[in-house]
Amino acid sequence: MTTEVKHITEYPVYAKVLIGLLVLTTFTILVPWLDLTAFTALIALVLASTKAGIVMTYFMHLKVEYILLKILVIMVLAIYVSVIILTFSDYIFR
Amino acid sequence: MTGNTNLHEEPSYLIDTGKRKGIMAWLTTTDHKRIGLLYLWSIMVFFIVGGILGETMRTELFKPGQQFYGPQTYNAIFTLHGLIMIFLIVIPGLSVVFGNFVMPIMIGANDVAFPRLNLFAWYLYILGAAVVVISQFTGNGPPDTGWTFYAPYSTQTHTNVIAAVSGAFILGFSSILTGINFIVTIHRLRTPGMGFFKMPLLPWAIYATAWIQVLATPVIGITLLMIIAERMFHIGFFDPALGGDPVLYQHLFWIYSHPAVYIMILPAMGVITEIIPTFCQKQIYGYKAIAISSLAIAGVGYFVWGHHMFTSGMSKEAIWTFSLLTFLVAVPSAIKVFNWVATMYKGSIDLKPPLLYAIAFIFLFSIGGLTGLIQGALATDIQVHDTSFVVAHFHYIIFGGVGFAFLGAIHYWYPKMFGRMYNIRVANVAWGFLFIGFNLLYFPQFIIGIEGMPRRYFDYLPQFTWAQQISTIGGYILGIGFIILIVNLFRKNGAKATSNPWGGKTFEWQLPSPPPMENFATPPAVPDNPYDYD
Known part of the structure; x- marks a missing residue:
C-alpha cells in the first residue's frame, strides 16, 4: 500500500x-x-x-519514515506517558 | 462485497499438497487458515478442561460445607480455571482463530505478513500452555493465588507460582508476536484500492486489538518478572516487609489486564458486526462510527484500569479520575450496540444460529456492561466489591460476550472453514440450552452478591443455598448445551457447503468452501462499500 x-x-x-x-x-x-x-x-x-x-x-530510521509511522510512534509514546502520569499521580496524592 | 476475486484452480487448503503429509503437514504449516485451525483445536481442548474444572466447582458449591474436595483444592481449581479460561482461551481466542482464518481473506491478502512468525507464535502459545499445566504438578503444589497473582501473597505463598507466572509470560510473547503480525498485515497487505475505510469491520476490530496486544502485554510481562525477582532474590517491589508497595502490583497488573478485556471483547464485537448485516441482508448502520469506536475503545481502555482498585487504598483523586474515565469508555461501546440494533431495524431478519448467538451477545453483553457501571460508580462498588456480583458481571461480559460471539463466529464461518454444513435445528437447540443455562448459572450470583456472598469462597451461609443450587443446575444445562453443540459440529454427514451459504458480501464468501491454499490468484476488485446489500 x-x-x-x-x-x-x-x-x-x-x-x-x-x-x-x-x-x-x-x-x-x-x-x-x-x-x-x-x-x-x-x-x-x-x-x-x-x-x-x-x-x-x-x-x-524513524526520521526518514513516512508520516503515518511517525504518528503511530507518537501515539504510543503519548499512551505510555499518560499511563505513567496516572500511576504516579496516585502516589503523589496518596 | 462484489467483484472479481480471481480464483485459483488449486485444491482446498485442507488437502496436503506439499512434501509433508498428515500431522507433520499441519505442524509445519505457514498457511494462515491452517494456523487458525491449529489455534481452534488447541483452544477447544483447553476449554473442555477449563469447563470441567468450572463444573466441579459448581458441584462443590451445590450445598454449604465440604462435598468432595477441600478449600485448598478449591483455591487451586479456581486458579487453574481462571488461568486456562483467561490466558489460554479468551485473550487469544477470537483474535488468533478468526483473525488468522478470515482477516487476511477479508482484506484480499494471500496470507499474513510474517507467516513463519505466525506459526512460531502458535508454538509459543503451546509452550506457555504446557508450562502452566506443568505448574500444577510440580513444586509445592498448584498455585492458589487466583489468575491475578496478587502481591504480596503471590510473592509469599509456597505453591508453585513461579512456573505458572513463567507460563503466562511466554503466552504474552505469543500474543505480542500475533499483534505485530496483524498490524503489519493490515497496513501492508490490503489489496490495492482497499483504503482503511473500505475495509470490513472485523479487520478494523482485529487492528485495534493488535495495538493493545503490542502495547499492553509487555507491561504484564515485566510485572510477572518482578514477582519472580521478588520471590527468588527478595527484591522489594511489592512486599511491604521488603520496602515494596502491593498497590504498585495492582497498578501494573491492571495496566495490562484491563486493556486485555478489550483484547477479548473487540474481536467479539467485530464478529457481531459481520454477522448482523449478513443475516439482516442490510447495510451496516454507521460504518465509520463502528470503525472509529473500535479505536476509541482501545484508546480509552488504556486509562480505566484503576476501577479494579477502588478499595485498594489508592488516593481519592485517582479513584475519582478512574471512575470518570470508566464512564467515558461506555460511550464507544454503546455506539456499537445502538448501531447493531439500528442495522437490524427493518432488516430481512433470518434467525439462523449465528444471528441467534449475535442477539444473545447483545442481550448478555448489555447486562454485563450495565452492571459494570454499578461497579464503576464509587459508592456502589464498595458494596459489591469482591462479591459474587463481580463474578456474574465478569462472566456476562466474558462468557456472554466473548464466548457467545466465539460460538456465533464458529457457526458463521464453519461452512467456509470445513466446506460442509451443520444441522441448523440441532444448532438452534444447543443455543437454547446454552442461553438458558448461562442465565440460570450467572444471574443468581448478582442477587447473592448484592446480599454479601463473597467471591472465591469455598463455603457459604445457608441463606445463599437457593441461588447456589440454581447456578449449579444452570451449569449442568450449559454443559449439556456444549455437548449438543460439539456433537453437531463434529458430525461428518453434513451437506456440502456452497461458497456463500448465508448471502454474505465480504471477500471470504466469494471463495470456494473451503478456500484454496493461496486465496487469490490476482488481487480482488474492491467495491466502495464492503456491506453493499441495498
Missing part, C-alpha cells in the same frame, strides 16, 4: 549520534551521585527517554 523510501545515512551522523548517546549515558551514571532526591528518578527517566528517542530517530 505504500511506496518504498530509500535513504542512506552518512557515517558522520552515526558517529555524532554515538557520541551523544555516550554523553547521555555518562549523565545517567552521574545523576544518582548528585543526590537530587525525588528528582533523581524523573531525570533518569528523561535521559533514558531521550536516548531511546535518538535511537529510534537515527538507528531505526
